[in-house]
Amino acid sequence: LASRDSRPQNTIINVKGCSIGNGGLVVIAGPCAVEEEKMTFELARCLKRMGVHILRGGVFKPRTSPYSFQGLGWRGLEILFEAGKSAGLPVITEVTKARDVEKVSRYADILQVGSRNMQNFGLLAEVGRANCPVMLKRGLSATLEEWLLAAEYIMLAGNVQVILCERGIRTFEPHTRNTFDINAIPALKQLTHLPVLADPSHGTGRRELVESVALAAVAAGADGFMVEVHPEPAKALSDGRQSLTPDAMALLIERARKVHNVL
Numbered sequence: 256l257a258s259r260d261s262r263p264q265n266t267i268i269n270v271k272g273c274s275i276g277n278g279g280l281v282v283i284a285g286p287c288a289v290e291e292e293k294m295t296f297e298l299a300r301c302l303k304r305m306g307v308h309i310l311r312g313g314v315f316k317p318r319t320s321p322y323s324f325q326g327l328g329w330r331g332l333e334i335l336f337e338a339g340k341s342a343g344l345p346v347i348t349e350v351t352k353a354r355d356v357e358k359v360s361r362y363a364d365i366l367q368v369g370s371r372n373m374q375n376f377g378l379l380a381e382v383g384r385a386n387c388p389v390m391l392k393r394g395l396s397a398t399l400e401e402w403l404l405a406a407e408y409i410m411l412a413g414n415v416q417v418i419l420c421e422r423g424i425r426t427f428e429p430h431t432r433n434t435f436d437i438n439a440i441p442a443l444k445q446l447t448h449l450p451v452l453a454d455p456s457h458g459t460g461r462r463e464l465v466e467s468v469a470l471a472a473v474a475a476g477a478d479g480f481m482v483e484v485h486p487e488p489a490k491a492l493s494d495g496r497q498s499l500t501p502d503a504m505a506l507l508i509e510r511a512r513k514v515h516n517v518l
């Protein structure tokens with residue numbers, strides 16, 4: 256179902272007036288995790304003004320350490336939903352459990368399945384029954400074939416509105432948190448008709464590398480990118496090291512548009 260052979264024309268996913276996969280450049284941005292209410296509302300409005308299309312924010316955080324901030328849960332989801340509504344932005348958030356899918360899809364415009372759950376087949380089948388687009392992130396060490404077969408699980412359950420997001424894979428290189436696989440972008444565009452996004456934040460783990468990798472992904476043919484932004488990265492409750500300030504994000508959008516325009 257996901258393969259280019261089965262469907263030569265690109266799949267286009269529409270969320271509240273924003274089209275993903277139609278040749279345009281889609282920008283998703285927001286905090287790694289939803290934190291305080293006022294900050295989320297202000298950041299959402301600021302991102303909207305600079306041209307961001309979709310607001311991101313994690314509320315169920317799959318943290319490596321059980322002692323790290325785990326997200327605000329349902330309260331966070333309400334904050335994200337209201338912040339998106341007030342700024343006029345659709346929202347995306349990660350769902351980590353099959354039993355939460357139905358409720359999360361009442362608030363979110365796109366359901367995110369995270370790296371750690373790429374092969375959680377029960378969760379894939381459940382988001383496959385949801386009436387909501389799904390962004391499936393690449394597993395920590397998944398091959399392109401394993402990733403596309405995970406997308407196949409969602410589509411086979413009935414939901415063909417799937418977006419793929421390259422977020423880096425684990426390699427022997429410890430300098431960066433993950434190794435962003437730029438090859439995956441053009442390879443997927445050939446293998447599948449599904450939209451392909453890039454996440455240079457988790458793909459590098461380092462703020463100073465995010466812009467270059469985002470621009471490279473656009474040049475490689477990505478349909479857009481998702482970047483973590485925080486008004487005060489040093490104080491972020493998660494992933495501050497890879498979060499851009501709003502000013503840096505605005506600059507990135509400007510440069511990304513230029514790269515996209517020369518394609």
Ligand code: PEP
Binds near residue numbers: 368
């Ligand atoms: C995220 O985007 O919030 C996230 C946790 O990313 P990943 O699943 O790619 O680690």
Ligand code: MN
Binds near residue numbers: 493
């Ligand atoms: Mn994060």
